[in-house]
Amino acid sequence: MARAEFKVTMSKQEVVAAALPLQEHWLPLSNLDLLLQPLDVGVFFCYKNKQSMSFGSMVGVLKKAMAQALMTFYAFSGEVVPNSVGEPEILCNNRGVDFAEAFADVELKELNLYDPDESIEGKLVPNKKHGVLAVQVLSQIRV
Known part of the structure; x- marks a missing residue:
């Protein structure tokens, strides 16, 4: 049965x-980015838990891999700021990605995936506060 109320x-x-440190520089947005209204896209991935790896170990591996990937995809560790004429640009300053660890008291089968705004948005998918990207890793617990 679908459940909207969970913690x-x-x-x-x-x-x-x-x-590694990156040289600070600016990246302009494309014409399409400037014409269209800003849109944040939330993505929700589910993976089977490996019993041989603890949640803390898995989070450590993920953070290390993300730090390595951000060297190539450095724009994701920047922030969107207005340029001198007020248009948004990406300041590639290696500000970093907001990374949160959390626990949810719900099982995947209990989520109402027909209404993701009700069950996922702001709970299982983080709200971006600063920067270009936010990541949240959750472990399911039963109480």
Whole structure:
């Protein structure tokens, strides 16, 4: 049975930056980016838990891999700021990606995936506060 009411408890919030320092520079947005209204896209992935790896170990591997990937995809560790004429641009300053660890007291089969705004948005998918990208890793717990 689908369940909309469940609790997500944040256990840790931090910022993951690229593994090596990057030279600060600006990237302009494309003409399409400037013409269209800003749109944040939330993506929700589910993976089967490996019993051989603890949640903390898995989070450590993910953060290390993200820091390595941000060296190539450095724009994701920047932030959108207005340029001198007020148009948004990406400041590639290695600010980092907001990274949150959390626990949810719901099983996947209990989520109402027919109405993701009700069950996922803001709970299982993080709201972006700063920067270009936000990541939230959840472990399911039963109480």
